[in-house]
Amino acid sequence: MKKIVVEHLKYKYPMAAALALDDISFEAEEGQKIGVIGRNASGKSTLCQALDGLVPHFYKGAYGGRVVVGGTEVRTSSISELSLKVGLVFQNPFTQVTGSKLTVYDEVAFGLENMGLPRDEMVSRVDYALKLLNIYRFKDQHPFDLSGGQMQRMAIAGIIAMKPEIIVLDEPTSQLDPQGTEEVFEALGSLSGQGYTIVLVEHKIEKIAQYCDLVLVLKDGKQIAFDTPANIFSRSDLAELGINAPVYTNICRALDKRAADGAYPVTLETAAAVLKGGD
DSSP states (O other): OEEEEEEEEEEEOTTOSSOSEEEEEEEEETTOEEEEEOSTTSSHHHHHHHHHTHHHHTTOOEEEEEEEETTEESTTSOHHHHTTTEEEEOSSHHHHOOSOOSSHHHHHHHHHHHHTOOHHHHHHHHHHHHHHTTOGGGTTSOGGGSOHHHHHHHHHHHHHTTOOSEEEEESTTTTOOHHHHHHHHHHHHHHHHTTOEEEEEOSOHHHHHHHOSEEEEEETTEEEEEEOHHHHHTOTTHHHHTOOOOHHHHHHHHTTOOOTTSOOOOSHHHHHHHHTTOO
């Protein structure tokens, strides 16, 4: 079942000279993990905001094409309607934390309070989200006492509690150490297994290669490619696009070792298999 359909999306911010997004088209099925990569100012964050309705409803500007999320068309729906379909996790969890709640539990429940849900339903959803993100044990702590990785998982839990069908994450690990990064990606793997469709903007290429089913490449607002990680990172023009290949891909490229389908390996496991002659 298609959860995201983007058809010839074009968008220009008010007063801007150039399009921020120029003819973007892709689809995502239920449970798929879509990575979005490209150098700075390629349109990644704008695309995230186009999926949850901030573009065009909040930022205004010139808008063309069609975006459908969870069966709802973005152009003809309000941001409040779209928030029930799409949850957006920002790069910095401090941007998302309200600062008005004294416990992790109450912070995760904040969005549900605004929805006016019955107390029993709120408790059920918050418990589910905290346990799914493996932070239930921190439920009585102050939000600002958490580590970076824990705080980012709390921000994701706040989105999960609202039960969107799609989760969009805009560089969620950019300010995290390796342990915090691993915690967030383990959570994303769990969410995908639960049927959530995930769109992830991330500069940590090894993680994109390991976790994502498909990768969308953007440059100067234009769509360059939409394909599997193996096919994307086997391209010969990555340097021109400002994209680094995973370290395992670079090793295999230097040794001219490819998988059976002709693509270079992109993860440690696939590289090891090829180098051992297993593929």
